Amino acid sequence: MARSAAITTLHLSVELWKEGEVEKSTRTWKSFRWEGSLALVGALAVGAFGLVGSCESDKTGQQPGGITGVTGAGGSYGSYAGGDELIAATVQSLVSGRNTFRYDTFGDEAFWGDALKLHQAIAGKANGGVGDGVSPETALAVGLKVDAEAVPADVAAGIKAGTVDLKSPATTLALLKLNAVVGLTGFFATTGELRSVGIQCALCHSTVDNSFLPGIGKRLDGWPNRDLNVGTIISLAPDLSPFEQLLGVDRATVVKVVTGWGPGRFDAELALDGQGFRPDGKTAATLLPAAFGLAGVGLHTYTGWGSVTHWNAFVANLEMMGKGSFDDARLNNATKFPVAARAGLAHVRKTPDLISGKLADLHLYQLALKAPPPPAGFFDADAARRGKVLFNGSARCAGCHVPPMFSEPGWPMHTAAEIGIDDFQAKRSPDERYRTTPLGGLHTRVTGGFYHDGRFAKLEDVVDHYDTFLGLKLSGGDKADLVQYLRSL
Numbered sequence: 302m303a304r305s306a307a308i309t310t311l312h313l314s315v316e317l318w319k320e321g322e323v324e325k326s327t328r329t330w331k332s333f334r335w336e337g338s339l340a341l342v343g344a345l346a347v348g349a350f351g352l353v354g355s356c357e358s359d360k361t362g363q364q365p366g367g368i369t370g371v372t373g374a375g376g377s378y379g380s381y382a383g384g385d386e387l388i389a390a391t392v393q394s395l396v397s398g399r400n401t402f403r404y405d406t407f408g409d410e411a412f413w414g415d416a417l418k419l420h421q422a423i424a425g426k427a428n429g430g431v432g433d434g435v436s437p438e439t440a441l442a443v444g445l446k447v448d449a450e451a452v453p454a455d456v457a458a459g460i461k462a463g464t465v466d467l468k469s470p471a472t473t474l475a476l477l478k479l480n481a482v483v484g485l486t487g488f489f490a491t492t493g494e495l496r497s498v499g500i501q502c503a504l505c506h507s508t509v510d511n512s513f514l515p516g517i518g519k520r521l522d523g524w525p526n527r528d529l530n531v532g533t534i535i536s537l538a539p540d541l542s543p544f545e546q547l548l549g550v551d552r553a554t555v556v557k558v559v560t561g562w563g564p565g566r567f568d569a570e571l572a573l574d575g576q577g578f579r580p581d582g583k584t585a586a587t588l589l590p591a592a593f594g595l596a597g598v599g600l601h602t603y604t605g606w607g608s609v610t611h612w613n614a615f616v617a618n619l620e621m622m623g624k625g626s627f628d629d630a631r632l633n634n635a636t637k638f639p640v641a642a643r644a645g646l647a648h649v650r651k652t653p654d655l656i657s658g659k660l661a662d663l664h665l666y667q668l669a670l671k672a673p674p675p676p677a678g679f680f681d682a683d684a685a686r687r688g689k690v691l692f693n694g695s696a697r698c699a700g701c702h703v704p705p706m707f708s709e710p711g712w713p714m715h716t717a718a719e720i721g722i723d724d725f726q727a728k729r730s731p732d733e734r735y736r737t738t739p740l741g742g743l744h745t746r747v748t749g750g751f752y753h754d755g756r757f758a759k760l761e762d763v764v765d766h767y768d769t770f771l772g773l774k775l776s777g778g779d780k781a782d783l784v785q786y787l788r789s790l
């Protein structure tokens with residue numbers, strides 16, 4: 302009781318203080334001082350009740366106001382003014398951001414489970430669902446990954462010994478109960494039946510290190526899951542009517558579009574413009590990008606839709622179908638985004654808002670994820686050294702890919718003509734340009750190809766493209782060196 306009273310006092314006072322901070326230019330100094338002193342009272346109260354360090358954002362994601370990091374007696378503003386408390390508070394925020402990235406569905410089980418009934422297809426008829434169900438073998442075959450650290454030792458031993466049946470959907474349900482399927486959360490009834498299923502950021506933007514078995518290992522957050530066949534998973538859903546209604550097409554068409562994506566791809570613009578295929582008949586989906594190495598980069602997504610946090614809110618609300626708030630008036634453009642304009646996606650408000658309170662920590666976590674260095678033996682160091690000179694010099698790569706972000710500081714956007722490709726995907730975005738892709742951790746995305754649509758199967762093909770398009774006249778040796786440098790990033 303005393304503790305929650307203290308927290309309430311502090312919430313109130315710190316909020317008042319923050320308000321004073323924001324608006325101090327328009328307020329009188331006197332009133333600001335008064336609010337500031339209230340914050341001190343709150344801080345003292347916290348100190349008295351010994352609450353320092355006890356504030357974590359809870360699982361519902363509501364942020365604990367400004368409590369975190371306020372030290373007790375004496376009331377320091379260290380975590381607001383760059384003191385050591387800031388570092389401690391930031392670590393807490395990172396942990397909370399990581400939890401969101403890995404485990405939060407934002408309430409999207411109302412869509413993936415309740416509406417699409419995907420859980421029924423996963424469980425199968427034998428377990429109260431429909432059809433054959435999804436065995437771990439099938440799940441791994443469509444690219445889902447298992448978090449080995451969430452699997453207890455006896456189950457792990459059983460998997461290794463072959464006594465755990467990987468052909469049975471019941472085993473998939475057991476793994477879901479352990480919260481061991483990366484990016485997918487099962488919701489179970491007290492009777493044990495799978496009653497719904499939701500997805501997380503980690504579904505598309507994490508994989509595992511295969512240290513236990515292929516597809517089973519430690520989580521690698523931010524690595525694109527280029528094995529994941531999102532379209533095939535969606536096509537298993539017993540009820541696709543939400544997609545049919547949104548796009549104004551029948552089930553067969555939805556299935557044709559999503560199964561056309563293939564592994565490691567998803568089409569984030571489909572729900573905006575309804576374009577399932579490019580003019581050449583190929584899928585309009587893009588590759589799943591890396592969600593690491595993004596700090597310092599000016600704009601995000603292949604076509605530079607906005608900041609990391611803009612896109613996080615976008616995806617959580619409009620793609621994952623979580624419950625939150627989102628605004629992007631550009632989606633009112635009915636010529637460019639007919640589906641979004643019709644569905645009112647430019648302005649979304651859902652209650653309770655399970656997203657907005659998590660964006661700040663999620664943003665911090667996203668920016669903290671560094672591009673992972675390549676594994677030993679992935680590149681030839683001497684060749685890479687020569688390639689680096691070319692990259693920064695005569696091959697003109699660093700003209701756009703500025704190290705160490707390998708994208709332009711500032712506004713990293715280029716027309717299709719500037720990079721020598723077609724403008725189909727660029728035209729599906731507000732600025733009609735492609736964003737210079739940060740090149741760190743290229744080794745994590747050798748599966749699926751390069752450029753937004755994977756049009757270049759290998760790095761050699763990318764270099765050949767620039768050589769021809771920019772008229773670089775690189776020798777065979779130069780090209781090989783450049784490739785080794787790219788492999789070293």
Ligand code: HEC
Binds near residue numbers: 503590601616
């Ligand atoms: C269904 C798969 C999927 C899920 C789930 C997903 N993303 Fe993505 N993400 C993508 C795709 C595809 C793109 C590229 C979109 C584009 O360029 O149009 C992308 C782009 C991004 C980018 C931009 C990367 C860059 O290079 O600038 C970030 C950051 C990101 N996602 C973070 C998240 C976060 C955080 C979540 C959870 C809130 C999330 N994503 C959920 C598929 C997904």
Ligand code: HEC
Binds near residue numbers: 720
């Ligand atoms: C005019 C600016 C510009 C120059 C010059 C440039 N790039 Fe790029 N680069 C881009 C853009 C924009 C993309 C994103 C294209 C897409 O996704 O369709 C890109 C993508 C790439 C990719 C693919 C990354 C991925 O994960 O898909 C690689 C690799 C790459 N560039 C390497 C190079 C090399 C090597 C050079 C020099 C020979 C170079 N770039 C020169 C702008 C540039």
